[in-house]
Amino acid sequence: MATLVATFFLVQGEAKALDPENTLYLDLKDGRVVIEMRPDLAPGHVARIKELARAGFYDGVVFHRVIDGFMAQTGDPTGTGSGGSNKPNLKAEFSKEPHVRGTVSMARTPDPNSANSQFFICFADASFLNGQYTVWGKVTQGMEFVDNIKKGSQSRNGQVTDPDKIIKMQVAADAK
Numbered sequence: 001m002a003t004l005v006a007t008f009f010l011v012q013g014e015a016k017a018l019d020p021e022n023t024l025y026l027d028l029k030d031g032r033v034v035i036e037m038r039p040d041l042a043p044g045h046v047a048r049i050k051e052l053a054r055a056g057f058y059d060g061v062v063f064h065r066v067i068d069g070f071m072a073q074t075g076d077p078t079g080t081g082s083g084g085s086n087k088p089n090l091k092a093e094f095s096k097e098p099h100v101r102g103t104v105s106m107a108r109t110p111d112p113n114s115a116n117s118q119f120f121i122c123f124a125d126a127s128f129l130n131g132q133y134t135v136w137g138k139v140t141q142g143m144e145f146v147d148n149i150k151k152g153s154q155s156r157n158g159q160v161t162d163p164d165k166i167i168k169m170q171v172a173a174d175a176k
Helices: 043-054 143-147
Strands: 008-011 014-017 023-028 031-037 065-067 071-074 103-106 119-122 135-141 168-171
Touching (some): 031 043, 043 168, 135 143
Antiparallel strands (some): 023 031, 023 168, 065 071, 071 119, 103 119
16 A cells, blocks of 8 residues: 655744655656646646656756756757647746746746646746746755756756756646
8 A cells, every 4th residue: 555655844943744746756866846837827837848748758867957046947858948748839838936046937938828738947046037937845844965966067058967867747636
């Protein structure tokens, strides 16, 4: 019989349990990152992330663009920053949720409705992105492991040589 382990995070000093159906486990070389997904902000994007995670799409995918003090981007199976899943692009679901340290948001081209599978995690506040990119989650545990992701070259817009990768990404409700 499978045992479900509850994941908790602090809200104003009080421990709150995360909903396993809307929690992601992102396993990196240094440890597990726990992401609270926000279907209240971006239901279509959360559904896509869960669908792809459940299919194993993200397992082994590299962090192809990592800019120190800004963000780590992943989700492109080609590792170039120009690829995505075979699913149709998503319509933007912009909100007033700010891009702060630990925010998880969708990457896209200049077309606001071009998000597909790529996403990024903010290392620091990035208010210049507010209202222009779809926020769909927040790191609640393991941000120190995100901080350890290999950074790319500033002169090459964060492109990483020999990049770190996602070992496994799974919806907590499915975790074994």
